[in-house]
Amino acid sequence: MERVDHLAHERNKSEFDVDAMKIVWAGSPHAFELSDRISKLVASDPGFRKDNRTMLSRKDLFKNTLRKAAYAWKTIVDLHLSEEEAAKLRFYVDEPAYTDLHWGMFVPAIKGQGTDEQQQKWLPLAYKMQIIGCYAQTELGHGSNVQGLETTATFDPQTDEFIIHSPTLTSSKWWPGGLGKVATHAIAYARLIVGGRDYGVNGFIVQLRSLEDHSPLPGITVGDIGMKFGNGAYNTMDNGVLQFDHVRIPRDQMLMRVSQVTREGKYKQSDVPRQLVYGTMVYVRQTIVADASCALSRAVCIATRYSAVRRQFGSQNGGPETQVIDYKTQQSRLFPLLASAYAFRFIGEWLKWLYTDVTQRLQANDFSTLPEAHACTAGLKSLTTTATADGIEECRKLCGGHGYLCSSGLPELFAVYVPACTYEGDNTVLLLQVARFLMKTVSQLGVKKPVGTIGYMTRVDHLMQCRCGVQRAEDWLNPSALLEAFEARAARMSVACAQNLSNFDNPEEGFAELSADLVEAAVAHCQLIIVSKFIEKLQQEIPGKGVKQQLEVLCNIYTLFLLHKHQGDFLSTGCITPKHASLANDQLRSLYSQVRPNAIALVDAFNYTDHFLGSILGCYDGNVYPKLYEAAWEDPLNDSVVPDGYHQYIRPLLKQQIRTARL
Numbered sequence: 001m002e003r004v005d006h007l008a009h010e011r012n013k014s015e016f017d018v019d020a021m022k023i024v025w026a027g028s029p030h031a032f033e034l035s036d037r038i039s040k041l042v043a044s045d046p047g048f049r050k051d052n053r054t055m056l057s058r059k060d061l062f063k064n065t066l067r068k069a070a071y072a073w074k075t076i077v078d079l080h081l082s083e084e085e086a087a088k089l090r091f092y093v094d095e096p097a098y099t100d101l102h103w104g105m106f107v108p109a110i111k112g113q114g115t116d117e118q119q120q121k122w123l124p125l126a127y128k129m130q131i132i133g134c135y136a137q138t139e140l141g142h143g144s145n146v147q148g149l150e151t152t153a154t155f156d157p158q159t160d161e162f163i164i165h166s167p168t169l170t171s172s173k174w175w176p177g178g179l180g181k182v183a184t185h186a187i188a189y190a191r192l193i194v195g196g197r198d199y200g201v202n203g204f205i206v207q208l209r210s211l212e213d214h215s216p217l218p219g220i221t222v223g224d225i226g227m228k229f230g231n232g233a234y235n236t237m238d239n240g241v242l243q244f245d246h247v248r249i250p251r252d253q254m255l256m257r258v259s260q261v262t263r264e265g266k267y268k269q270s271d272v273p274r275q276l277v278y279g280t281m282v283y284v285r286q287t288i289v290a291d292a293s294c295a296l297s298r299a300v301c302i303a304t305r306y307s308a309v310r311r312q313f314g315s316q317n318g319g320p321e322t323q324v325i326d327y328k329t330q331q332s333r334l335f336p337l338l339a340s341a342y343a344f345r346f347i348g349e350w351l352k353w354l355y356t357d358v359t360q361r362l363q364a365n366d367f368s369t370l371p372e373a374h375a376c377t378a379g380l381k382s383l384t385t386t387a388t389a390d391g392i393e394e395c396r397k398l399c400g401g402h403g404y405l406c407s408s409g410l411p412e413l414f415a416v417y418v419p420a421c422t423y424e425g426d427n428t429v430l431l432l433q434v435a436r437f438l439m440k441t442v443s444q445l446g447v448k449k450p451v452g453t454i455g456y457m458t459r460v461d462h463l464m465q466c467r468c469g470v471q472r473a474e475d476w477l478n479p480s481a482l483l484e485a486f487e488a489r490a491a492r493m494s495v496a497c498a499q500n501l502s503n504f505d506n507p508e509e510g511f512a513e514l515s516a517d518l519v520e521a522a523v524a525h526c527q528l529i530i531v532s533k534f535i536e537k538l539q540q541e542i543p544g545k546g547v548k549q550q551l552e553v554l555c556n557i558y559t560l561f562l563l564h565k566h567q568g569d570f571l572s573t574g575c576i577t578p579k580h581a582s583l584a585n586d587q588l589r590s591l592y593s594q595v596r597p598n599a600i601a602l603v604d605a606f607n608y609t610d611h612f613l614g615s616i617l618g619c620y621d622g623n624v625y626p627k628l629y630e631a632a633w634e635d636p637l638n639d640s641v642v643p644d645g646y647h648q649y650i651r652p653l654l655k656q657q658i659r660t661a662r663l
């Protein structure tokens, strides 16, 4: 049967080179080729089928995930895939699994916190998957408060071992992915006790299960913590519970890059900052920012394509009804999300650069940029995951009733994504870290020159009193006007918090009292980072017909949408007047019209296969209705026309004879 492209008329409207945009989205021609090849490989292999996920019981679902993970590994080995290709393959398999924690946290923790000898011993085993690791930090009683962890690692000088112990119920490890049913080893975080003294939390490599029969080793109690939110979704992951009963490990299984315990039982601190114990979290937060654009763009792709297919109202003289994408309300909800997906893509790229830079500096014993890297990764992780989780849910609503069907892909995408607001640092807790960094910067103004993303604070005197020069709606397209408004807002909110804080005798009490305002100041600062990096990106040369123009439109939409949404901040800090706000809104409306003919091509540029999207509403050819109709009949409930339970529960009801006055 000939395949009809129901969105061809939309694709013909586009005003830019989609293939060139695909390369910008991927990051480079190499990255594009890699993604394109591996995504097609996964999509064409029935071994990676995922359309039945939401209908499986937890046990079947989990076993199927184990099968897929093993199959993915076999594919990687058989095809001799490189590390980069293997990571892409796991990404396109698109199913949370123990391997995420093995590759994403266990390996990086050993790399970041292990000594050279420890890396040489453990990494080859991990790379070959002869051991499978997880990252066991969080406990039943404490997740955010890492310093409050209760598990102990007590040095025994007699045997040259650490005794790992869970002294209370609340000290049980709780949540680590891969721990529940799979991991053979964990990086367990525990309080280091040497000679009766508590040296704070450190990482230890602990074997949990036998490498012969997978049974827990003596002293280890381990299991899964139970069903989580949504069908399918994150239930493919075995988040686990773990208790240690005086488990002994050799001394050299303490990760010793940051601090060491000698054979004689002496504690020694390296000359690297103690905060490096938290280094794995900085790394993972950076990857979460990069992933946010993937999840959001996926939802946006589904909602945009479906909005062009779906028609409601507005038919005249028997002509077709209006495509819902033509409603300004639909555009004002959808296009800022499209723009955010691009903005997050570029901020993810930039953050990766920042992370690489800080890692190289750390290796050369330059620790100066670590606080900024921590603030950026924490703040941007918080901002992008919150916006993405909210954005996916908005996309579901943008798809009306059909968005609520699992076959739209959106419920599962939301359920998989939403814990990103919590894991790897609760989003509010992380913004408070940014706020601490901001307050420290303001308090040191005049003493220490702010640099990098906080560099705008060098112009604080100007930013505190500058006036917005916008006179016509088009003036809002001027990057300097936009940047100055965002810088002034961020600076004024931080300075106001610092001034309020100075009224408290006890700074910690003040910080707690003002924490809601501090979080808002942190948001303003992080939004400024995203806006300024998007603008910087556009100062580079970007090849391809019309590509740069499209990105300029998206950058302006992202920025003016934020200004519109947070106009309370801009107005109350006096950065803009109501007139400026209204001009920004006029400009935003006109930008929506400019993006409209290009909307489908802009989501095509993500280059997602139908397999990866996993959505009938978002399929490339837009042939939504026949596919929805067919899929309904695939549901196991439709296996028989008369449902199981009819004879037990429906027929007796229909046949009952009740004689009462009322009935």
Ligand SMILES: CC(C)(COP(=O)(O)OP(=O)(O)OC[C@H]1O[C@@H](n2cnc3c(N)ncnc32)[C@H](O)[C@@H]1OP(=O)(O)O)[C@@H](O)C(=O)NCCC(=O)NCCSC(=O)CCCC(=O)O
Pocket: 100, 104, 135, 137, 138, 143, 144, 145, 146, 147, 177, 275, 276, 278, 279, 281, 282, 284, 370, 371, 374, 422, 423, 424, 425, 426, 429, 430, 433, 436
């Ligand atoms: C909230 C904090 C940051 C607070 O820690 P604290 O020790 O009380 O810190 P403090 O006194 O405020 O600060 C001490 C100091 O440490 C700095 N700092 C804090 N974190 C980092 C870091 N990551 N890198 C570099 N520096 C860091 C702070 O800025 C402070 O610096 P300062 O003293 O001001 O110079 C921390 O404990 C934390 O990170 N909590 C969140 C826990 C978390 O993220 N857990 C992740 C578990 S793994 C996971 O969820 C896996 C995800 C699963 C998946 O991907 O599938």
Ligand SMILES: Cc1cc2nc3c(=O)[nH]c(=O)nc-3n(C[C@H](O)[C@H](O)[C@H](O)COP(=O)(O)OP(=O)(O)OC[C@H]3O[C@@H](n4cnc5c(N)ncnc54)[C@H](O)[C@@H]3O)c2cc1C
Pocket: 101, 135, 136, 137, 138, 141, 142, 143, 144, 145, 174, 175, 176, 177, 234, 239, 419, 422, 423, 424, 425, 426, 427, 428, 429, 432
């Ligand atoms: C799906 C999933 C996977 C996970 N995987 C892992 C893993 O592999 N390994 C691992 O070790 N952990 C893992 N975790 C645990 C995760 O890192 C923690 O849940 C997370 O860090 C949040 O900590 P918490 O649960 O203690 O939240 P809490 O800190 O108890 O948060 C509860 C509420 O208190 C607020 N709050 C807390 N502290 C403050 C404060 N100082 N000021 C103001 N408000 C505050 C928070 O904002 C939140 O609203 C996972 C969690 C999930 C959901």
